């Protein structure tokens with residue numbers, strides 16, 4: 044689905060929002076989750092950001108992991124109490140999708156509900172799949188468990204199990220790399236004309252880590 048360049052007449056903010064690359068990581072004013080890269084920003088200069096997914100609110104791609112369920116967008120947690128996102132295992136504090144088909148409905152951050160199913164590191168034919176469980180230890184936090192809670196979230200993993208990251212950990216890697224790239228002027232110059240995505244940023248760090256893990260095992 045093509046992205047809308049400008050969102051107008053939202054009841055969330057008095058000014059139109061335009062889709063453009065953020066200059067720094069931001070906290071989304073919809074779901075309250077950190078983001079970076081392309082997002083909706085106020086055209087009048089307010090400090091107001093929406094993830095693309097929090098602005099467009101299309102049916103979640105992750106729906107296929109929850110058989111027979113449909114998800115509805117909500118601006119506020121309709122059931123009250125603490126809710127944990129089934130994909131990243133972090134708290135729901137703003138916008139969410141809630142499933143309509145269970146007694147204890149699943150909930151997802153909008154930015155987690157529309158993650159790509161397959162990612163590929165640049166310059167390789169490696170494929171990394173979004174999985175609804177954690178198969179091996181995460182390369183960032185070193186653990187299979189992401190949270191003390193029952194919900195552990197989804198992961199990105201290669202089919203051979205060499206590459207495995209919690210979704211939340213991969214997002215943190217992306218944010219860290221974003222900050223680093225802004226501290227190194229030559230990296231900015233290199234990347235100025237390229238759209239930076241979570242995956243581009245994450246894998247600059249990820250690729251060597253993955254190879255290191257492989258080398259140690261041999």
Ligand SMILES: [Zn+2]
Pocket residue numbers: 071072073074075076093094096097138153154
């Ligand atoms: Zn958001």
Ligand SMILES: [Zn+2]
Pocket residue numbers: 056057058085086087088089091
């Ligand atoms: Zn504004």
Ligand SMILES: [Zn+2]
Pocket residue numbers: 128129130131132133151152155
């Ligand atoms: Zn989430």
Ligand SMILES: [Zn+2]
Pocket residue numbers: 181182183184185186189208209212
């Ligand atoms: Zn992790």
